[in-house]
Amino acid sequence: MAGMQSPAVVLSSIERAAITLLSMGEEAAAAVLRCLSREELLDVTLVMARMSGVKLDAVQHTLSGFFDAFREQSGVRGASRQFLQRSLDMALGSVVAKNVLSHIYGDVIGPKLARLQWAQPRWLAECLAREHVRMQAMFLSLLPPEQASQVLHALPADSRDLVLLQIAKLKEIDYELLHDLEAVVDACIENLGKQGTAVEGVRQAADIINRLPGDRARVVELLRAHDPDVVSEVESRIYDFPILAYQNDATVAAILDRVPFEQWGIALKGADPKIRDALARAMPSRQVQAFDDILRRTPATPLSRIEEARNDIMAQLREMSAEGEIALQLLAEDVV
Template sequence: MDKLINTGTGLPLAATELSSVERAAITLLSMGEEAASAVLRCLSREELLDVTLVMARMNGVKVDAVQDTLQTFFDAFREQSSVRGASRQFLQRSLDMALGGVIADSVLNQIYGDVIGPKIARLQWAQPQWLAERLSREHVRMQAMFLAFLPAEQASQVLHALPVESCDLVLLQIARLKEIDHELLRDVEAVVDACIENLGTQSTAVEGAQRAAEIINRMPGDRAQVVELLRAHDPDVVAAVENHIYEFGILAHQNAETIAAILDQVPFEQWGIALKGAHPALQDALMRAMPQRQASAFDDMLRRTPAAPLSRVEGVRREIMDQLRELAAEGEIALQLVAEDVV
């Protein structure tokens, strides 16, 4: 088989080397936008990302390769469709006449799966904060039913974004759920439909304070002067920016002299709590700056320090960084805010 496609790697692939995702991409590109979009709506988030990435990178596909891929597709289609069953639309009309709409819906849901499931799957692209804002307008019971249909990880993120005072009530309502009657299910579906309809209006989350801190950290010249100029405009925002500028992880970037000075100022007991869950590189940087005996005692102390609540760990880290910021302002130490190459 002739060389076939280039997927952005610089290495063309032979037809026999095509993966199932690459064959799916060729098939979708051959279907036209409307048909392809109908197929894409049925994919999971991971499947959609995989196939669209290949579709975006694909170029130079030869006719014989397309024919080979489509022939394989239609061969598989014929194997699966020699006997055609009744469509859902046909069954819906028949069961409506035989049993009535409510019972027909119940029967069809058992045959095809629930109606809300595929719709909820489309909300996997929604940001938790955006969903939480829309749910906050609903009654607690509706919030609980909505979250019960979401994947657990996404539901936990949305719940976390809801007002704190309602979280426990929502969780309690979820725990009490056993069955959702037909009318309530329609109400939940209406909320899901409204979210899908407005999905394109969601904003993009931006960690402004963090981004500003990263930019300031990389600016040449007097960064402190820049911060003070900003403080004159909005002290509260600048306080958030400074928390990111002097983030605990920057201690791993310091030279041995600065770390030695820091160790002299911070009690060992604080390190035992502050280093819980920290990146191993930070602990290694601190221990490299110590004499061997002190490093051994430091390591032993870290092992003996019991687990602590996250809020306690973050509080101790903030105390350490506040102390170091004062020392830096007084010229006692020189903090390096970003990792830099050593030459």
Template sequence: MLSLGDSQSAGVLRHFSREEVVAISQAMARLSNVKQPMVLEAISRFFSDYKQQSSIRGASRSYLEGMLGKALGSDITRTLLDSIYGEEIRARMVRMEWIDPKQFAALIAKEHAQMQAVFLAFLPPALASEVLEHMPGWRQDELLFRIANLSEINGDVIHELDQLIERSLSVLSSQGSQVRGVKQAADIMNRFKGDRAQMFELLRGHDAQLVERIESEMYDFFILSRQAPDTLQALLEVIPLADWVVALKGAEPELVRAIQGALPRRQMQQMDSLTRRQGPVPLSRIEQVRKDIMAVVREMAADGTLQIQLFQEQTVE
């Protein structure tokens, strides 16, 4: 009410009962030192509640911009509307977060690069990263550059993004959505604090092959990049250096650095020598060696000789 000003507030107050007018007036009189973020939060919450309870679809951005501009000023109005519409877009994007990243990339493949960048900017970072990996290699750095340069998104772009989401949902409703169920189940099991062995036994009663697929997803080769040095050193003692040379071909730099960082200097020199002597290796051979290494990891983790961190945990200083 204070944000609206006396004339608009008076018009609103006429529709309250005497007791309500007294209560609101007392609350207004007690307010002091109200910061702008508090104003934005209160008005944003008001519009959210209004939208849920009203049968009216909602005012357009241009209408709200004109009305609120008169009451709050242009700067506050712009911040408020960006917050309202940005959160609305994110809420709608939540409906799409279970889509396979490859399918996501296909949905936005024909859009302009700037719209693709805006689309990725509204996704959770982990999902956006996976979608980016499925975009053409020659465009990935451009998209990341555009995302990094985003600061303020105007109403027209938000409207276009909203239409893109609508088109995507329409395509998904007609063609169906690819959901990475096995990957999701593996991620859940990686975080499961109960008896995993018992859970897997129960799952095997349903489908033994499915359990194998879940376990393979849980023990992806890349998880070695997040292991402690002593864990990696224990693996380096039981797995031949020649196997590591093959397995690390084409691996992510983060993983290569983690393995090499755990090697003593003498073994590091041996690995460099083996790498220089080794020529091209078939991809099937690399994948098989990685599977063999992860089979050892799973066996050592199962008998308790190795402590494996299966997912990236947040840390606190």
């Protein structure tokens, strides 16, 4: 009927958020999305993707509410960290001020860490591998437990217990250390875009090839004709160090004849214990003790040296496989 008002617009909070983001432009919306958790990001982007035919009064009602809230909250700009530190030092003393700042900026790191929820655990572990154990513990303590456990599992095996112990001892994070932790988080975020499709695409291609029936070597050679550089990366994933755990005793014995014990001492640092067990099973019993002694005597070794030793061993394996000396099993399920 003429003169009747249209019914009030009823939108959920997630729909209001989606409308606001769609109205503010790509750059501003991206800045807001970076501050959301993984779950919030998925929820709001799903609504944004499905949204169509929104009536004008719904948009006006949503934006009007947004700017009303903005005016209420934006009378004073936020203080910088330096301003807060100087002010709190004068008001409360440096010790209390540090505790207050640690609490405040702990909340600041949270949204930054939320952006790393999309990172692969192994990549995050590589970012942390060169940090001190205490820094690793602080970083993991602020991640969601499921993600933290995956990253911890990807760290070198001989350091996991120390990291867990440091996590258990944490009660609070000192302000200065929090500042250092934020720098580590920022460095991870800065490099986040570099760890996406290239690394995982290579791994995915290698996993697919590993599962192909028939002559996998022929498939690799056909691919090499198209792009030898990429195929070289894929091959390094196909013949990855962990496949040593899948080999039968005859294959492992042939490998042991080729690779000196001292090189194993370096290559097995931080490796899956199943690899050491596979090697020990293929040795004469008199050699097992000598092998274990070498592993224990090998000192702490830089990651670059460990990777170099592993790559050298795998290069020899590939050569032996190409010459028909051994038949490598590439997957655990291939062994019956």
